[in-house]
Amino acid sequence: MEKFDTLTAVAAPLLRDNIDTDAIIPSREMKSVSKTGLAAGLFAGWRYTAIGGREPNPDFVLNQPAYAGTRIILGGSNFGCGSSREHAVWALHEYGIRAVIAPSFAPIFFGNCIRNGIVPARLPSDAVAALAAWVEQDPAVHRITVDLEAQRVTTAAGASHRFELDEEPKAMLLEGLDAIDLTLKQRAAIEAFRARDRAARPWIYLDDPRTVST
């Protein structure tokens, strides 16, 4: 996973609350068993004029020339709710998004961001609204900075907001760590835990469920 340090980029306001993962990447756009090839389907229902079509809807923020090169989304509360599909995060990432700033995130989406190098920054809704208002004055020039080490969202106009992030996910993002590799280093602790647990809760351990007659 790529490392995240500091990002200064065009930010697109999408302040609607409860933007769900089906809006981010509709089911019908997930055409194969794959993590790639998803950027074209990002926000498809809003981005294109017709379902399944590819003609850009000029009203949609990401289609406006001033928002070319957007890498940050300013979102509403409960961002990423709905289906657990990680394709939503893969689609955002493939499109170029590296941070989402919103008052709250759905928990599964939040975790998916961390695993894919996207910073989910929680800021109060008035702060997000103020950032959006400033961006809208001149989107290409009024860029937003996300400083992960300092846990701050800042602007050239002097705005500076701290966001909370637990130390473990922060380290994962900063260092671009692969969680599986990291966890496999704890194999001995995991095996010791299992041995103790197996003695305490034998019924949890099924040898081969394929042989259970149902």
Add this chain to the structure above:
Amino acid sequence: MARTLFDKLWAQHEVLALGGSVSLIAIDRIFLHERTGSVALKSLRQAGRPVVDPGRVFCTMDHIVDTLPGRGDETRMPGGRAFIVETREAAAEAGIRVFDVRDPQQGIVHVISPELGIVLPGATVVCPDSHTCTQGAMGALAWGIGSTEAEHALATGTLRVEKPKTLRVRFEGRLAPGVTAKDLTLALISRHGSVGGNGYAVEYAGSAVRDLEIEARLTLCNMATEFSAFTGMIAPDEKTFDYLRGRPYAPRGEAFERAVAQWRELASDPDATFDREILIEVDELAPMVTWGTSPQHAVPVTGVVPAVQDSGTASEAYERALKYMGLEPGARLGELKIDAAFIGSCTNSRISDLRRAAAILRGRRVAPGVRAICVPGSMTVKRQAEAEGLDQVFRDAGFEWRESGCSMCFFAGGESFGARERVVSSTNRNFESRQGPETRTHLASPETVAASAIAGRIADARALSRAA
């Protein structure tokens, strides 16, 4: 120190503290389905990582599989067949038990897991599916994850989890006849918002929850994700143990009794404190139905579309929801004509749901012009319903009777309801285009769906029961 049910489950599975509020948590059961599990298995295989313990992994075909009679691998979703075939191959290679298309135990993951005794009290259960919280009703810690996390769980038998805060929702009192677990969860979300549970593991408690049968508890926990919670859970009790006794994957004989002795400890201590508490008095609750495009947009079935100031929704979102749903403020829900009725999904497709709906449909007919569909949650539910003659009740009333699966709970490019069609549905999400492009979904209990199908408009099932 007094501990909550959640604290006990967390402590019992904590392998290591990893810094901050993150711990390495041991995972007892991993469930996959062909929609999101396929990509996890494939990606794991590409990385050359084995599944560490296939004995704790299960997989079902529910999301993409067709539900039309005589189905096979072909499905209406474009490209859908590949998801099924690739999942089957990857699961076979990994040595995982698959509830395949023609398996007599096939069904929706959150229906078959309790039904087969795969989820057990005190277990940690994960699945790359947001409604995994359903299974918390068995006294398990069960939550939805993404595909990358599923790979992590498969490869290590653990997950790195940020500890949520605790919230107890107490439903106290006695439900009036005709008011169900579905109405409890819609009432909760409508009062406290679709983000009300964000950051919390929710324990549902109180006299009304203890009174619920197991299948109803599953319905209640199902929509914890619509409350934005980490998960929902209910302390296991005698009903839970009775339900599990003799299920295929549950322990047997003496092992079962030993397990029960430990499961009895899985309750919040009387003086345990939660980070937050919510109390809902249930005596006055009515059947609920949604009017908008978020589960929080729910009102009593006898009610009206609220004015913006009473809607708990910002004006822009409110206007958008009304426009999408084709409604005006003040419109009576009970006067809205419907085009379709759907009974199915991991929320409400268990045998008790079908029995209650059938009791309303018996001897009645679906209104002309209404398309009505019933999709049992599992093949086991379907067989049971057929043994009781419920399929005939549904068919005689004019319902389609399907094979089990997620079906039209969500639209994946295959089958759907039509644009701007109004559907009353026993599912859990009324998001824009969830059941089909521009389809207008009203969430409700199975009895409300059945009564509405007969009336041809959204209807209060209690009036029909009284008339019978």
